[in-house]
Amino acid sequence: MYDDQVVIIGAGICGLSTALALHKKGIKSVVMERSESLRNVTGAAITIRPNGWRALDQLGVADILRHTTIPLQREKVVSLDGERQQEISLYHCVGETRCLRRKDIIDTLYAALPPSTVKFSCQLESVKQDPHTTKPILRFMDGSSIIAKVVIGCDGDKSIVANFLNLAPAKMFSLCEVRGLTYYPNGHSLAHEFTSFKKDNLLVGRIPIDNNLVYWFCTQPYNLKDERIWKDPEVIQHNTLELLSNYPQEIQEMIKTTDMKSLSFKRLRYRAPWHLSTGTFSRGTVIVAGDAKHVMGPFLGQGGSAALEDAVVLARNIAQLGLNHVEEAFNRFVRQRRIRVLRVSLQTYFIGMLSSNSSRLKKFICILLVILLFRNQKSHMDYDCGTL
Structure with a gap:
């Protein structure tokens, strides 16, 4: 057992951005990642809206990332019915x-x-509180333990740190999503726009990343026929092509030529908005951020951006109050972020319900609430998390 000051669980987008934000404020942290290496293959791609780019600017990496992708000019919805x-x-x-x-x-x-910030093959087993010092004790699957001064759980929608905080488990939409990347060696000639194709209960999205690479997804009702679809890319591809057999040839070709390593199948999860309004997201010097706190469906494209915002706001509060007053910093962070993530999660939830096999009454209620609560349905993009 050994001591560490600030321990971040999970080297996903939220964990790494939180470590970077703290580093830029002169606060050292260590990131404990369960995988043997960076998890940079799964997930294919994410859309970053203006609020996310503001956070990336604060982290000092926005200009680097801008060189890897093209700006999107339009969003288009096409009906195939x-x-x-x-x-x-x-x-x-x-x-x-x-x-x-x-x-x-x-x-x-x-x-x-900084080098050696991330420690790999460190799978968290449990979090407990020392009865004498009240410091959190992290126990890992290999039998090792850490007594930490601060613990930040960025360990996703199945968060062990969230369990320690007694947060209600994430719920599931009656939807799943297949995601992939397709590379066109000679260029794809697609317009710089996010195009969604709708037919029956299916939604296919197509987004160019650059002039050769295209990200696509297929959102569909959850109806598991073959359990191999969770892991086997060939099964994922076969089932998706079968599902989209009456879609335009260009869509089918995109899926046929996709990078098999990029293919993934995922059931869509969310933390219920009513739990976000009342949940205890910190206890003592332990807190959650990112998906561990507010996992949401992909319908607004805000999951990644919300995690980046968390990183900036959390590091700013810790730096302002110092590690000796981290409980106060955590309480302030929770207060500052609660309404923001509640509104984004609520809007995402309503859109998810409209996309699910909900009853007509439920859909009518969702439409009514969206109109009443979110008159400007693009306002979630206008948010500015502030300076680091």
Whole structure:
């Protein structure tokens, strides 16, 4: 058993960005990652809206990432119900919107950290509180333990740190999503726009990352026929092609030529908005951030950006009050972030319910609440987390 000052659990986007934010404020941390190496293959890509780019600017890595992707100019929704394609909405992107490979974000954040910040093959087993000092004790699967001064749980939607805080478990939408990347060696000639294709209960999204690489996803009702789909890329690809057999040929070709290593299948999860309004996200010197705190569906494209915001705001509060007053810093962070993540999560939840196999009554209620509560449905992009 050994001591460490600030321990971050999880080297995903939130964990690495929190470590970087703390580093830029002169606070050393160690990131404990369960995998043997960086998890920079899974997840394919994420969309970063203007609020996310503001956070990346504060972290000092935005310009590096801008060179890896093209700005999106428009978002378009195409209906495939009926005999032909019909464009049902087209609008210009508000502010800076780009799609980034998750690998590029992870690699860039990791490269900006001091060497040896991230420790690999450290799978957390439990968190307990020392009865005498009240310091958190972290026990790992290999039998080792750490007495930490501060613990920041960035360990995703199945967070062990969240369990320690007695947060209600994440819930599941009746939806799942397949994600992948397709590379076009000779260029794809697609417009710089986020295009969604809708047909029946299916949604296919296509977003160019650069002039050769395209990110795509397929959101569908959850109906597990083959358990191998969780791990086997060939099964994922076969099932997706079968599902989209009546989609345009260009969509089918995109899936046929996708990078098999990038394919993933995931059930969509969310932390219930009513739990976000009342949940205890910190206890003593232990706190959660990112998906561990507010996992949400992908319907607004805000999961990654919300995690980046968390990193900036959390590090700012710790730096302002110091490690000797970290409990007060955590309490302030929770107060500052609660309304923000509640609104984004609530809006995402309503859109997820509209996309699910909900009853007509539930859908009507969701539409009514969206109109009443979110008159400007793009306001989530306008948020500024402030300076680091």
